[in-house]
Amino acid sequence: MTAPTAAIEAEVAHRLGQGDALSAFDCATAARRGGIDSPRLRYLMVRALAASGDSLGAMHLYGQLGLAGEGDVDSLALAGRIWKDEAFDHDGVERATFLRKAAAAYDHAFQASGADFPAINAASLYAMLGERERAAALAGPIAAHAATGNYWDRATLVEALLLLGRGEEALFHARAAVGQGGSRAGDRASTCRQIARLAASGAIAAADAEAIVAILRPPPVGVYCGRMFRAGGEGEANAVRAIAAALDTQPLSALIGPLACGADILFAEAALARGIDLTIVLPFAEDDFIAQSVQSGGAEWLPRYRRCRDEAAMVHFASNAGYVSDDCQFILGSHTAMGLAKLRARELETAAVQLAVVDPAVAARSGAEIAGTNADIALWQGQGGETLTIPVGGLDRSLVFPPAPRPPDGTQRGLYAILFADFAGFSKLGEAQLPVFASEIMGGIGGILDQFGDAVLFRNTWGDAVYAVIEDPATAARIALAMQEKLDVLPPGLGLEGHRAGMRTGIHFGPIYRGVDPVVGNELWYGTEVTRTARIEPVTLVGQVYCTQPLAAMLALQNARDFDCDYVGKVGLAKDYGELALYRLSRRSA
Numbered sequence: 001m002t003a004p005t006a007a008i009e010a011e012v013a014h015r016l017g018q019g020d021a022l023s024a025f026d027c028a029t030a031a032r033r034g035g036i037d038s039p040r041l042r043y044l045m046v047r048a049l050a051a052s053g054d055s056l057g058a059m060h061l062y063g064q065l066g067l068a069g070e071g072d073v074d075s076l077a078l079a080g081r082i083w084k085d086e087a088f089d090h091d092g093v094e095r096a097t098f099l100r101k102a103a104a105a106y107d108h109a110f111q112a113s114g115a116d117f118p119a120i121n122a123a124s125l126y127a128m129l130g131e132r133e134r135a136a137a138l139a140g141p142i143a144a145h146a147a148t149g150n151y152w153d154r155a156t157l158v159e160a161l162l163l164l165g166r167g168e169e170a171l172f173h174a175r176a177a178v179g180q181g182g183s184r185a186g187d188r189a190s191t192c193r194q195i196a197r198l199a200a201s202g203a204i205a206a207a208d209a210e211a212i213v214a215i216l217r218p219p220p221v222g223v224y225c226g227r228m229f230r231a232g233g234e235g236e237a238n239a240v241r242a243i244a245a246a247l248d249t250q251p252l253s254a255l256i257g258p259l260a261c262g263a264d265i266l267f268a269e270a271a272l273a274r275g276i277d278l279t280i281v282l283p284f285a286e287d288d289f290i291a292q293s294v295q296s297g298g299a300e301w302l303p304r305y306r307r308c309r310d311e312a313a314m315v316h317f318a319s320n321a322g323y324v325s326d327d328c329q330f331i332l333g334s335h336t337a338m339g340l341a342k343l344r345a346r347e348l349e350t351a352a353v354q355l356a357v358v359d360p361a362v363a364a365r366s367g368a369e370i371a372g373t374n375a376d377i378a379l380w381q382g383q384g385g386e387t388l389t390i391p392v393g394g395l396d397r398s399l400v401f402p403p404a405p406r407p408p409d410g411t412q413r414g415l416y417a418i419l420f421a422d423f424a425g426f427s428k429l430g431e432a433q434l435p436v437f438a439s440e441i442m443g444g445i446g447g448i449l450d451q452f453g454d455a456v457l458f459r460n461t462w463g464d465a466v467y468a469v470i471e472d473p474a475t476a477a478r479i480a481l482a483m484q485e486k487l488d489v490l491p492p493g494l495g496l497e498g499h500r501a502g503m504r505t506g507i508h509f510g511p512i513y514r515g516v517d518p519v520v521g522n523e524l525w526y527g528t529e530v531t532r533t534a535r536i537e538p539v540t541l542v543g544q545v546y547c548t549q550p551l552a553a554m555l556a557l558q559n560a561r562d563f564d565c566d567y568v569g570k571v572g573l574a575k576d577y578g579e580l581a582l583y584r585l586s587r588r589s590a
Contacts, residue, residue, distance in 0.1 A: 005038050012044045018277045019186030019348045021051035022567050023314040029569055039070050054566035055086035073113035080105035099125055116142050120156045127163055127203035139163040151177055155191045167208030174212045185218035185253035189348040192216050218350045219251040223341035225376040226263025226357025231300040235395035242390045243270050252276050253348055256341045259305055261297030263357035268308035278312045283333025288323035296399045318550050321528040325406045327371040328415050328511040334376050339553025354380045354387040359395050412514040417476030418533040419468040421505040424542045426464035436493040448482045458525045469525045473509050473554040477563050480505045480545045481587050502543040506536025509551040535573035545585040552583045564588050
C-alpha cells in the first residue's frame with residue numbers, strides 16, 4: 001500500500017467515525033477518480049454510502065465493486081449492515097425478510113472469521129426475529145471472554161450483556177466506553193441506533209436500553225450564527241471568551257455555519273482548536289462572499305478565513321451564483337446550514353442546537369429582519385429548535401461594504417422550489433403514439449399540478465419537458481413523488497414495452513427572478529438556479545427524483561419527516577455545468 005492510499009483510507013475512516021458519512025463518501029469517490037484505489041477504500045466508500053441512508057444504492061455499489069469476493073470479515077459483514085438498514089425502511093413481512101438476509105450475511109461473516117463483531121450483529125438480528133436461544137448461543141461466548149481494549153470492544157460487550165438480560169453489567173461497561181479514548185460520535189450513534197432497535201423489537205429490556213442510550217448518545221450538532229464586527233479590541237476579546245465558555249458548557253459532536261468576519265470565524269477557530277468537526281456553508285460565490293462578508297470587517301480577517309476554510313472537514317455552497325445585493329442569498333445560506341445541522345443530528349441519533357452571538361444593544365433596537373442573526377434565531381425557534389444565546393458587548397460594527405451589482409428597480413426576486421422533469425423514451429415514440437403521450441402522460445402530470453392549486457406558482461411545458469415553480473420545498477417534494485407514482489405503470493398505447501422509459505425529475509430550492517417575457521409577453525421565472533435545476537434532470541435515473549442539498553436541508557429544517565433524502569454524491573451535471581451534491585428523494589415508508 002502506498003502512503004497516499006493509506007492516508008486517504010485513514011481520512012475516510014476518520015470522517016465516518018465522526019459521523020460525517022457525506023464527506024467520507026465524497027472523499028473516497030474523489031480519491032478513486034484520481035487513481036487511488038484499494039480493497040479497503042472500496043469497502044469504506046460503500047460503508048459511507050450505507051451510513052448516509054441509501055441502503056439500496058449501497059448494495060448496488062457493493063456488488064459493482066465486488067466486495068463479496070474480497071473475503072475479509074469487514075467486507076462480508078458489510079452486506080449484513082446494508083440489509084439491516086434496508087429492513088428498517090419497511091414494516092411487517094418485508095422487514096422480517098430483510099432482517100433474515102442481514103442475519104445470514106453476518107452469520108456467514110462470523111463462520112468465515114470467528115470474529116466477535118459479526119457474531120454480535122447476527123445475535124441481535126436473531127433476537128429481533130424472536131430466535132432468542134440462537135441469539136444467546138452467539139452472545140454468551142462474547143460476554144464470557146470479550147476484550148475491553150477499545151470502544152468497539154466495550155460496545156460489543158454491552159450488546160451481548162443486554163441480549164443475555166444482564167442490564168446492570170451492561171450499564172457499567174457503557175459508562176466505561178464513554179470514558180475510553182477513541183469513542184467517536186459516529187460510533188456511538190451506531191451503537192445507540194442498534195440498542196434502540198433491539199428495545200423496539202422487544203429483544204432487550206426497554207429500561208436498560210433507555211439508560212444506556214442516554215449515556216452513549218453523542219453530544220448535539222451545533223449550528224451557529226452571530227454578528228459581524230471588526231477584528232481586535234475589546235469586542236473581539238469579549239466574543240472569544242464568551243464563545244469559549246459556551247463551547248465548554250455545551251459539548252458538540254459537530255459545528256456547522258458560515259464564515260463571515262466576527263462571530264462566524266471565532267466559532268470556526270474555536271471548533272478547530274477543540275477538534276470539533278467543522279462544516280462551512282457559504283451562501284454564494286466565494287470571491288463575492290469574501291468581499292461582502294469577510295473583508296468588510298477589515299483585511300485582518302482574510303488569512304483567518306482561509307485557514308478555517310482549509311481546515312474544515314467540508315465546505316458547501318448553497319449557491320455558486322454571484323452576489324446581486326439580495327438578502328435572499330444570505331437567507332438561503334443560513335437556512336441550508338440549519339437544515340444540514342438537523343440532517344447531521346438525525347444521522348448521529350442526537351439533537352441539533354443553535355448557538356447565536358448577539359449584541360444586546362443591536363438586539364434591543366432591531367425590528368422585523370428578514371436576514372441576519374435575529375431572523376435566524378426566530379426561524380430556528382419557530383421550527384421548535386433550542387437556541388443558546390451568547391450576549392457580547394463592545395463589538396466594533398463599523399463595517400465597510402464594497403459596491404455590488406444591483407438588479408434594476410422594480411425587479412422581483414424570491415426563494416422558491418424549482419422542478420424540472422422530462423420523459424426518458426420520448427424520442428422513441430412514433431407519430432401515432434404522440435396523442436396518447438399528450439393525453440395520458442402530460443395530462444396526468446397536469447392533473448397532479450392542478451391538485452396542488454395555488455401552491456404551483458408557475459408551470460410550463462414543451463414536448464416531454466415540465467418546468468414548475470412551487471411555493472415551498474415540501475409541496476415540491478410531494479408533487480415530484482406524486483408524478484413518479486402516477487407513471488409507475490405506463491399506458492400500453494405508447495408502445496414502449498421493453499424500453500427503459502419514464503420520468504426523470506430534479507428539484508431545487510433557491511432565488512429566482514420573476515418578470516415578464518419581453519418577447520412573447522408571458523410571465524417569466526428565470527435565473528441561475530433555474531438553469532442549474534434544468535441540468536439535474538438529465539443525470540437523474542429513470543423513475544427517480546433527485547433533489548439538491550438546499551432542498552434536502554429545507555425539508556429537514558421544516559421537520560418534513562414524511563420524506564427520505566438519500567445521498568447520491570457529487571454528480572457532474574449536464575452540459576458541463578459543474579458538480580452538485582444530490583440526494584435521491586423518496587417517500588418514507590416506515
